[in-house]
Amino acid sequence: MTQAFYRKWRPQKWDEVLGQGHVTQTLQNALVGDRVGHAYLFAGPRGTGKTTVARLLAKAVNCQHEDVTQRPCDECQYCKAVNENRFLDMIEIDAASNNGVEDVRDLRDKINFAPSQGQFKIYIIDEVHMLSTAAFNALLKTLEEPPPHAIFILATTEIHKIPATVLSRCQRHEFRRVPVESIVQQLKIIAEGESLKVDADAMQLIARQASGGMRDAISLLDQLASIGDKITLDLAQTVLGAATSETVLELVDAVRDEDPGAGLQSIHQALDAGSDPRQLARQIVDYLRALMLFQMGNETQVDATQTVKNRMKIHASEFSASAVLRMMRAFNAAAVEQRGGWQPSLGLELALADVLEIQDDAALAPVSETRTTPKKKSAPKAEVKRTQAPEPAPVQKTEASPKSAGEPTSQAQISTKEVMAVWKEIRARVKESDRNLEALLNSCKSLEVKGDTLILGMASEVLAEKIEKTESVETTQKAVNDVLGVILNIKCMVTNSKGRMPADVDQNGLVAAAIQAGGEIVDG
Numbered sequence: 001m002t003q004a005f006y007r008k009w010r011p012q013k014w015d016e017v018l019g020q021g022h023v024t025q026t027l028q029n030a031l032v033g034d035r036v037g038h039a040y041l042f043a044g045p046r047g048t049g050k051t052t053v054a055r056l057l058a059k060a061v062n063c064q065h066e067d068v069t070q071r072p073c074d075e076c077q078y079c080k081a082v083n084e085n086r087f088l089d090m091i092e093i094d095a096a097s098n099n100g101v102e103d104v105r106d107l108r109d110k111i112n113f114a115p116s117q118g119q120f121k122i123y124i125i126d127e128v129h130m131l132s133t134a135a136f137n138a139l140l141k142t143l144e145e146p147p148p149h150a151i152f153i154l155a156t157t158e159i160h161k162i163p164a165t166v167l168s169r170c171q172r173h174e175f176r177r178v179p180v181e182s183i184v185q186q187l188k189i190i191a192e193g194e195s196l197k198v199d200a201d202a203m204q205l206i207a208r209q210a211s212g213g214m215r216d217a218i219s220l221l222d223q224l225a226s227i228g229d230k231i232t233l234d235l236a237q238t239v240l241g242a243a244t245s246e247t248v249l250e251l252v253d254a255v256r257d258e259d260p261g262a263g264l265q266s267i268h269q270a271l272d273a274g275s276d277p278r279q280l281a282r283q284i285v286d287y288l289r290a291l292m293l294f295q296m297g298n299e300t301q302v303d304a305t306q307t308v309k310n311r312m313k314i315h316a317s318e319f320s321a322s323a324v325l326r327m328m329r330a331f332n333a334a335a336v337e338q339r340g341g342w343q344p345s346l347g348l349e350l351a352l353a354d355v356l357e358i359q360d361d362a363a364l365a366p367v368s369e370t371r372t373t374p375k376k377k378s379a380p381k382a383e384v385k386r387t388q389a390p391e392p393a394p395v396q397k398t399e400a401s402p403k404s405a406g407e408p409t410s411q412a413q414i415s416t417k418e419v420m421a422v423w424k425e426i427r428a429r430v431k432e433s434d435r436n437l438e439a440l441l442n443s444c445k446s447l448e449v450k451g452d453t454l455i456l457g458m459a460s461e462v463l464a465e466k467i468e469k470t471e472s473v474e475t476t477q478k479a480v481n482d483v484l485g486v487i488l489n490i491k492c493m494v495t496n497s498k499g500r501m502p503a504d505v506d507q508n509g510l511v512a513a514a515i516q517a518g519g520e521i522v523d524g
């Protein structure tokens with residue numbers, strides 16, 4: 001019924017394309033100077049405007065506006081036909097769908113017929129790197145001698161897979177990641193056009209999360225818009241941000257603590273929850289860059305929420321500058337290399353291994369207090385392991401450990417396991433009256449029933465506070481009661497999946513022990 005934002009907001013004019021001025025300017029100059037080529041290759045990351053610019057060019061070369069600088073005019077019959085996807089002389093081929101051999105053959109058969117509507121036939125071949133060798137060879141023949149009325153636009157995210165013979169016949173344009181400011185600019189336009197209320201720092205967060213991909217940013221906005229009528233930073237963090245940035249923080253903690261088990265655990269959890277390994281690696285590099293800026297006293301240039309900045313400040317003091325640099329190199333390799341192709345986590349794992357080896361080098365990281373603090377490896381874990389049910393019921397998709405089934409105390413009417421088993425249902429109940437609260441509950445990292453209290457572990461203070469608001473507690477309580485028929489008190493605490501406990505939580509209590517054990521399960 002409703003069209004996805006990113007389609008609805010596809011730029012229709014040159015100046016609506018953001019962050020690719022080097023490409024659009026060259027193409028506009030060629031148009032005005034009547035020097036449009038016959039074969040273009042648009043290369044660059046996903047969702048940065050390749051298809052968009054290809055369609056703009058298709059419109060512009062056929063546009064009937066008398067002033068060439070005004071093309072595409074978006075008003076003549078051909079511009080309109082392209083916009084409405086009914087322009088016969090723009091042929092889009094998706095090489096990813098069937099290796100393209102048939103399509104390319106078909107193209108070769110028909111290419112010599114004159115355009116049926118406009119002046120030029122435009123062939124847009126998306127994901128051209130997916131063409132089979134046979135298809136590439138067929139394409140090559142046409143690229144060698146294209147008829148004057150044909151323009152080819154090949155688009156790819158993986159330029160290194162394009163045969164040199166094809167490269168040499170195309171004018172190449174490199175699309176770049178779209179800068180954060182430009183993404184924010186576009187998100188503002190869309191938010192306004194869609195009458196959405198979006199906090200400025202929520203937009204910043206969305207833009208940063210997208211790592212330069214405009215379509216990703218717009219899709220994230222779309223996703224958030226479907227959850228709440230007001231998109232606040234909290235909501236954005238809950239739904240998209242918190243989990244990932246927490247992974248980065250955990251990973252840096254793990255390096256500091258020289259704890260490979262914890263490091264691997266955070267990597268695998270993030271990937272299991274659907275993070276893209278290279279994107280995660282990029283986020284780690286971004287974070288490390290920020291640490292470097294802190295170390296150089298340029299923290300004003302750091303673009304992050306206050307909460308994250310506080311953590312950065314501490315991390316910046318815990319590593320030497322050269323240690324940060326070497327970490328950056330290691331994770332940057334994971335961000336750019338293809339080596340993880342068949343084993344997605346490999347690049348990150350190797351980076352972590354590199355970095356931890358570096359940590360052995362006494363010349364590097366300063367010995368901070370944390371390094372001499374013994375790691376939490378003590379009796380309570382072992383105890384909890386024994387009391388655990390053999391297979392804790394996994395409930396949440398994005399669930400982080402601990403998956404402890406805990407053990408109800410004698411007077412408890414209901415066990416952790418029972419709550420976990422119906423957690424989805426409880427959330428569904430909550431969702432009926434409060435979607436934001438449901439999103440918050442979905443981001444909760446652990447749950448534990450102690451006596452008649454349900455304790456929720458949240459990734460941050462902000463999130464915990466939100467749930468502890470009276471009306472949220474009541475809603476949650478009611479949902480629990482509806483599903484399980486018991487009234488539980490609801491308490492929140494801050495934890496991370498490694499199970500660091502705030503000082504005021506009973507360190508010897510069952511919850512503390514269970515959460516610590518959570519960090520240990522994967523280690524073992």
Ligand SMILES: Nc1ncnc2c1ncn2[C@@H]1O[C@H](COP(=O)(O)OP(=O)(O)OP(=O)(O)O)[C@@H](O)[C@H]1O
Nearest residue numbers: 006009010017018046047048049050051052214215
């Ligand atoms: N540079 C940009 N400026 C403004 N909007 C953009 C830009 N790039 C992408 N978009 C938005 O993202 C959507 C998708 O972009 P497009 O299809 O052009 O990406 P692409 O580079 O072809 O991606 P893919 O490699 O996945 O095919 C567009 O409809 C538009 O809404």
Ligand SMILES: [Mg+2]
Nearest residue numbers: 050051126155
């Ligand atoms: Mg495309």
Ligand SMILES: [Zn+2]
Nearest residue numbers: 063073076079
């Ligand atoms: Zn026109």
